[in-house]
Amino acid sequence: MNINDMKKRLKDDLSKKRYEHTLGVAYTAASMAMCYGEDVNKALIAGLLHDSAKCLSDKEKLKAAKKYKVEITDAERENLELLHAKLGAEFAADYYEIDDEEILSAIRCHTTGKADMSPLEEILFIADYIEPNRKELPGMDEVRHLAFHDRTSCIVKIIENTLKYLEGKKSLIDDASRETYEYYIKKQESNNA
Ligand code: DGI
Ligand code: FE
Ligand code: FE
Numbered sequence: 001m002n003i004n005d006m007k008k009r010l011k012d013d014l015s016k017k018r019y020e021h022t023l024g025v026a027y028t029a030a031s032m033a034m035c036y037g038e039d040v041n042k043a044l045i046a047g048l049l050h051d052s053a054k055c056l057s058d059k060e061k062l063k064a065a066k067k068y069k070v071e072i073t074d075a076e077r078e079n080l081e082l083l084h085a086k087l088g089a090e091f092a093a094d095y096y097e098i099d100d101e102e103i104l105s106a107i108r109c110h111t112t113g114k115a116d117m118s119p120l121e122e123i124l125f126i127a128d129y130i131e132p133n134r135k136e137l138p139g140m141d142e143v144r145h146l147a148f149h150d151r152t153s154c155i156v157k158i159i160e161n162t163l164k165y166l167e168g169k170k171s172l173i174d175d176a177s178r179e180t181y182e183y184y185i186k187k188q189e190s191n192n193a
Contacts, residue, residue: 001097006048009095014055022051024131025124032123035148039120046106046124049096053087061087068094075174082174085111113159113180122151129158137161152191155184 001009011019026047033043056064058080065072065083068090076082089108092098106124109117113125129137130144137143138161146154159181166173 003044003048006045006096010048010052013052018051018054021131021133022048024133025050025127028131029123029127032127032147033120036119036123036151038123042100042103042120043123043127045098045100046103046110046120047127049092049098049103050088050107050110050124050128051084052091052096052107053084056084056087064090073174073176075172075177078172082111085109109176112174112176113155113184114176115179115183117155117180119151122155126151126154126158152184152187155180156188159184 007023010022014022026044029043029047030040032038033040053061053064061080061083064070064087068087070083070086070090072083076086086108088110089104092104092107098104102118102120105118106121109121110124110128114121117125126143126147130140130147134140139157143154143157143161146157159177163173163177163181166177
């Protein structure tokens with residue numbers, strides 16, 4: 001499917017606000033790929049499709065998870081919204097004809113991150129947080145600067161903010177989020193050593 005057809009379908013499937021966020025993530029991810037010498041087109045597509053399953057109801061999310069035999073973690077079960085990342089990868093493959101595993105995997109882990117992400121996975125994880133339509137989150141200026149200078153420190157800041165926010169809400173933290181934090185803190189320490 002070409003980019004214009006993807007955009008048309010996304011515009012139909014997403015709320016106006018979510019569609020605007022999607023374009024923001026796509027162009028931010030593409031700019032980061034330019035900065036780091038990564039594949040700009042893959043970053044653009046990953047950004048466009050990352051939230052393609054975001055606007056399903058809880059019931060629809062559970063139905064789709066069953067259809068695609070998606071494994072549901074405890075945190076996802078408690079907060080079905082989290083499932084939109086894994087389902088987004090399934091939608092990208094099924095409805096948007098994406099067979100590039102690098103793109104699919106970036107979409108799959110865009111919400112929690114994971115240990116030892118590929119450059120494209122890191123770019124999508126960061127672009128989702130910093131895109132220009134995102135409301136001002138703590139330390140956003142610094143996170144946006146780091147995005148183009150030091151991806152490891154940028155990921156540490158983002159995950160620290162997310163964990164703090166989730167602890168405040170007493171939300172269950174997914175193992176993947178914790179693993180992301182532990183991996184990137186260690187990586188940052190060894191970079192600074
Ligand atoms: O889909 P977006 O809103 O663009 O962004 P996202 O895919 O990063 O999802 C953000 C939401 O996910 C935010 O409300 C925090 C939540 N989240 C991220 N990691 C975890 C989490 N929620 C729980 N319960 N556990 C996590 O580990
Ligand atoms: Fe998302
Ligand atoms: Fe998003």
